[in-house]
Amino acid sequence: MESSLNTPVGKVIVVGGGIGGIQCALDLADTGFYVYLLEKSHTLGGAMARLDKTFPTNDCSICMFSPKLVQVAGHANIEIIINSRLLDLQGEPGSFLAQIEKQPPYVNEEKCIACGQCAEKCPKEVPDPFNGELGMRKAAFLTFPQAVPLKYALDDKHCLYLLKKKCGICKKICPPQAIEFDQQPEMINIHAGAVVLSAGFELALTAKHGEFGYGRYQNVVTSLQYERILSATGPYSGHIRRPSDGGFQKKSPGFNV
Ligand code: SF4
Ligand code: SF4
Incomplete structure (x- = not known):
């Protein structure tokens, strides 16, 4: 049937x-x-x-x-x-x-309207894991603009309220009062x-201990970090810059960057 x-x-x-x-x-x-x-x-x-x-x-x-x-x-x-x-x-x-x-995401998923005001006003900046930690994001965040579900969350490893009971700005300004610090x-x-x-994969950072110098040299990046460097929505807006100082890669003959 x-x-x-x-x-x-x-x-x-x-x-x-x-x-x-x-x-x-x-x-x-x-x-x-x-x-x-x-x-x-x-x-x-x-x-x-x-x-x-x-x-x-x-x-x-x-x-x-x-x-x-x-x-x-x-x-x-x-x-x-x-x-x-x-x-x-x-x-x-x-x-x-x-x-x-x-x-807990510390944000009520039913109430959040993804207005982004919490991230805009949040004073705490942290390295952005989505961009391979090459850029920064706030402790109140949306992982990426097309995220599903389209709901903000608080980073419990960095949020000043969740760690030290300080700040609390996001709770004061959230229009639908979606911030819930007491979620368990x-x-x-x-x-x-x-x-x-379908658990996917983790990057094998064997180079960290080996000849490529990952972790020792800032300009040695993983393949996923390089994807984020190339991406127009990445930390350098798609320009190929050096993570160490933000400078541009020198042009090679016949190769325009
Ligand atoms: S301010 Fe409130 S409604 Fe707006 S994105 Fe943040 S949690 Fe969601
Ligand atoms: S309470 Fe936490 S997430 Fe909210 S604004 Fe302050 S540091 Fe950011």
Whole structure:
């Protein structure tokens, strides 16, 4: 029997909100499964959101990618759970019980209208992980402009209120009063028939200990940092500059930068 889009025939947990997890969630949801899409950070996107252009068409990565983000965010059969981690999994194919921990964003996701005023007024600047720490962002932040969900969050490792009970500017100025400093981690139990692991990758910084001098020389960067340098939305607006002093790379004969 054919199932309609809005009639889930089962539940699946997809762990990882990068391009692999997103495509998997869309494929499953389109065939009628109800999908819980777990992502450890504040937004879906993973590594692909950080790329500049992609092979072989040389298209802008985020231009290709953002329609999928919109699709996944609006799909009736997909529930996105950000800031989450799979803690425990029991069971067998057909019946799994997953225990998930959801970290607080300190912003009420229902109320936040993404006006950006908290980030604008926040006095605390910190290295921006999305840009490979080559640029700065505020302790109140949106990971990138096309983020899904489009909700701001507070960085609990740097926010002055969360660390020292100082500042609190964002709470005073937030129009819909979405800032909630007292949010706590949440435990969620999900019963599902299948689990797909799409955890992505971490950069292997072997060069840190070796011949390339990563970590010793500021102008030695990882491939993902270089993607952010190339990107028009990156720390140098797409200009190839040296991280050490912000200077331009010297022109080589026949190579115009
Ligand atoms: S000021 Fe409030 S509504 Fe505006 S982006 Fe920040 S948390 Fe969201
Ligand atoms: S309370 Fe924290 S996030 Fe809010 S403005 Fe101050 S430092 Fe920034």
